[in-house]
Amino acid sequence: NAGVTQTPKFRVLKTGQSMTLLCAQDMNHEYMYWYRQDPGMGLRLIHYSVGEGTTAKGEVPDGYNVSRLKKQNFLLGLESAAPSQTSVYFCASSYARGRDEKLFFGSGTQLSVL
Amino acid sequence: EDQVTQSPEALRLQEGESSSLNCSYTVSGLRGLFWYRQDPGKGPEFLFTLYSAGEEKEKERLKATLTKKESFLHITAPKPEDSATYLCAAGDTGANNLFFGTGTRLTVIP
Numbered sequence: 001n002a003g004v005t006q007t008p009k010f011r012v013l014k015t016g017q018s019m020t021l022l023c024a025q026d027m028n029h030e031y032m033y034w035y036r037q038d039p040g041m042g043l044r045l046i047h048y049s050v051g052e053g054t055t056a057k058g059e060v061p062d063g064y065n066v067s068r069l070k071k072q073n074f075l076l077g078l079e080s081a082a083p084s085q086t087s088v089y090f091c092a093s094s095y096a097r098g099r100d101e102k103l104f105f106g107s108g109t110q111l112s113v114l
Numbered sequence: 115e116d117q118v119t120q121s122p123e124a125l126r127l128q129e130g131e132s133s134s135l136n137c138s139y140t141v142s143g144l145r146g147l148f149w150y151r152q153d154p155g156k157g158p159e160f161l162f163t164l165y166s167a168g169e170e171k172e173k174e175r176l177k178a179t180l181t182k183k184e185s186f187l188h189i190t191a192p193k194p195e196d197s198a199t200y201l202c203a204a205g206d207t208g209a210n211n212l213f214f215g216t217g218t219r220l221t222v223i224p
Binding site for chain 2: 004033040041042043044045048056058059090092097101102103104105106107108
C-alpha cells in the first residue's frame, strides 16, 4: 500500500522557471492538500481540494496553481519560480474533515530556487 | 487570530527520563487538536486527535491531553527511537486549514 506518493523528491530551479509537482494517493481520499514547510515556521497550507475537479486557496496561495483532474492526483504548479519559494513541499490527503480528520503525508519535495 | 505555539523548541532527555511537550492554541472554535510525529527527511505521521477539554489518548509511551487552551504530549520512559520532531496542529471550525506549530525537536540519549 503506497499511501501518498510525491514526485520528484528533489528539484533545483532557476528564478523564472516553471515546474509541476505531482501527488498521487491510493486510499480513495476525497480531500487533498499542498503544504510548504520552512525553518522556524509551521506547515502552511498552499491550496487544497475537497474532491475531484475542485480546488481552493489556502493560507499562502500566491505564486502557485493547482489542479485535480482525477480523484487520486493533485498537481502543484509554479509558473515563474522565485527564491522565496525555496522550501520543502508536502502533499497530504484525508478521508474526511472533522471527527475523522487524519492527514496522510507524502515524503516531501525539497525545492531550491536559485 | 488562529495561532498555535509549541514549547520547548528542543528537548534532550536521557533514556527513561519522562517529560512533557506543550502546545498552546488559539482558535475561535476547535474542531480538533492534532499531534503528528516527523522524522528527518520524512512527512509528518499522525499520532492523535483530541476533540474536547478533558480528553486523553495514549499510544505506547505517549499520552496526549487537552484543556481549553493547551494540549500536552507526555512521554513516559522514552527510548532513543522516540527521537523526532513532534508537531501540534489545531483545526478551527470556521477555517478549512489546520494551523500547525513549529514543533518540538526531541532527542533521547541512550
